[in-house]
Amino acid sequence: HPCAGLDWGHFHPLTHGEESCDNFTDLNLSHCFMGTSLYVRLLLYTRSNLDCGRELDHHRLSSQPLFNLSRPTAFVIHGYRPTGAPPIWIDHIVHLLAEQEDMNVIVVDWNKGAANLNYFTAVTYTREAARNLTGFIMTMEEEGAALSSLHLIGVSLGAHLAGFVGANLKGKIGRITGLDPAGPMFTSTTPEERLDPSDAMFVDVLHTDMDSFGLRGAHGHIDFYANGGVDQPGCPKTIFAGKSYFVCDHQRSVFLFLCALNRTCSLTGYPCSSYGDFLDGRCLQCEAFKPASCPVLGYDISRWRETLLRLGQTKVFFSTTASLPYKKLSYRVDMVTWNQYLRWGVVYIRLHSGRHFTEARVDHKLLRLEQYTSTRLLAQFDEDLQHIQKISLRISTGNVIGPRYKIRLLRIRFTPLERPERPLMCRFDIIMDENMEVAFRPLPCNSPH
Template sequence: MIVHSLIRGRLRVFEVQRAGGHWCVQWRLGQESGVDEQCDNFTDLDFHECFLGTTLNIKLLLYTKTNLHCGRQMNHHQLFSQPLFNLSLPTAFVIHGYRPTGAPPVWVDHLVQLLTEQRDMNVLVVDWNRGAANLNYFTAVANTRQAANNITGFILNMQAEGASLSSVHLIGVSLGAHLAGFVGANLKGKIGRITGLDPAGPMFTGATAEERLDPSDAMFVDVLHTDMNSFGLQGQHGHIDYYANGGFDQPGCPKTIFSGKSYFVCDHQRSVFLYLCALNRTCSLTAYPCSSYSDFLDGRCLQCEAFKPASCPVLGYDVSQWREVLLRLDQTKAYFTTTATLPYKKVSYRVDMVTWNQYLRWGVVILRLHSGKNFTEARVDRKLIRFEQYTSTRLLVQFDEDLQPIQKISLRIATGNVIGPRYKIRLLRIRLTPLEEPDRSLMCRYDIILEENIDVAFRPLPCDTRL
């Protein structure tokens, strides 16, 4: 009887026999047993090595559905020496960024697993830790060009053996996003796709298109921004650029330096965790094409007319619904907001109100949705909203929880008036449209009298489509 066992990263093959009333176990070697196989691991360096500086060395670790937990190092010039590498399948390259401590990225195994769940593919983890792990960031930046040339050579060997450049997808994190761009530029933009997760800002601010990630580096380039005011790069660098929470400070990340390391890396790393969540399909992060984050928050960009009959773009792996439109639009900016923790998704409603109050009032809107004893609240308080006679107002209102069914709605218009008489505000109509759940019904209510700064509760009604 032949038994296979994975022990400390090594595939052991045993032969178990019964002799003389006893079981005998013998470790088998040789071609018949499949040979003792060693898993190749990501380079793990210590602070001492980073302090002294490292010399660039690149390993390509192959993962497939067959060897999901045991990487195999690829030989650049003998692709067929690794039987698990199927050149007829798509290939994704995962490229990390600057590693000042030398430790392996905490997210890399999870990303490998989620990519193999999208479709049958080769996943190659580009381990350039010896070159990225250095206290001198400028040295790591300089190493990106040489690392890009190395990966370019490997992809050219793939092409020579029959692989299609259009089936290659480079996923670069931070400094790795620019490295991916250099590879794409070397290959004249003929690779299928580059995904940049918060491309690095230091040393790339003000850089030309040839000196950073750029839409011309691949047939399709998508970029996610989460830390543009620190370690990330501002601007547009893909066919579509996603800006989570405007691309700046992320919810739940520390706001003061007293939080230690997390203060410096939380916003920047959030790009990876949002992408992981999107691949896992636990959070469907819908983004709204818009000229600015301010216009998005003001509810001016909630239609996605250019993408119909498809929906608004969604962050993730599959871009087939929007790809052709995005390529036709050239460069698109798209915005979304998130919660502070998993699954990150906010529940978005377009709220349309028609007011008929006698006096002009300015205020903010506090809206609650009730389901049984539970409720979720949203405040639209980014700026004061104008309420006047027969005026239509459109708002984007986002909740942290998705409560269903909605049995009651509470509305308050807070004006800050604490001294004078309370003025009344009359709503001829309020309508709530669920933005990301098209199968859900619209909720309406007609002719409501509110007193400023006082909650008014009502049950939603089906909307009259004639109004």
């Protein structure tokens, strides 16, 4: 990529009262063109200095009174920085992590090393940066920190860097979270050469760009695939959009994780073998996780941890909207159709509440509607409407010339998946024309019909 093509924002140094703060290294394009040699800085943030980083001495931990080794510690590790500008999300993640619990948040600033026009140079520096960070963590352990209380959060190339640290420490680190681990140069490597589940006691991974900058496959105890792990809604589909075409899908992993930390997004992952099976409505149960619910993306994974460690590697899928809070509202829709002639079609469902409505299109593939068929669909809506007064339904068969055939629905049932407290909605015996919308008032499923 041209060096200027991937700028992820700028950062302004802060001063806190009279003290000057240690801020993330801000480099410019000239560093990027000339290349930088590796230098790792560790910036400490705690609840008492959230807006003012303190650089830690790698060897004399006691010299920093704010660094309390009895607290849990999260390390935030960025990836490749082709322009040298600090990541725009650093400040957000520091604040959101400190809200989860009273912890040390250490930003691993390896911008001198990550800021290179040559991506391959940055890749080779990940091993060296990992050795540096491993040494620091060993010093922490010598001074009383428990490795199980450490959580490494790595973005892109930073996810592999975290994996190398974990492997150096024989997998004894508590947790590694990989946010869209980098794909280029890691695609056909062995587990030792990239992030894998043996690198920590628990490894969770989020995929958003597997067909470009992200790594395909499964690399944690649990792998979350947002929108199948490839194209993210709202991201440009053509190169004419400029730099956002390159970074939008890849960077979405960070924004989804920030949103999950903020608790404004409750993004539920459904265990499944593929995104296609998930969209087909084949994976909407979470039997293995009972009595807990399906796994939810975010910081607190304690409810699912034991089950996931027992299951081995688990893939979970979910869909999102294009913007905050990213959450779609999902319904399982069960239909029993009775029609004289075999029809193939896609289904459009609208939920109405007052003057508001939200629509789901189940159009990822054609549905087979025949004489007496039970069909299960996953209908995902962009808005959460609470009191549904009317539902409208259209089955589009693409038949525009011959006679318009009738489709009879003996029963249709809507089950809200992430809102178990809400009632099931049903309707019985609806006769509709193909390609024509039919509207009805939903009834409670236990009502006589």
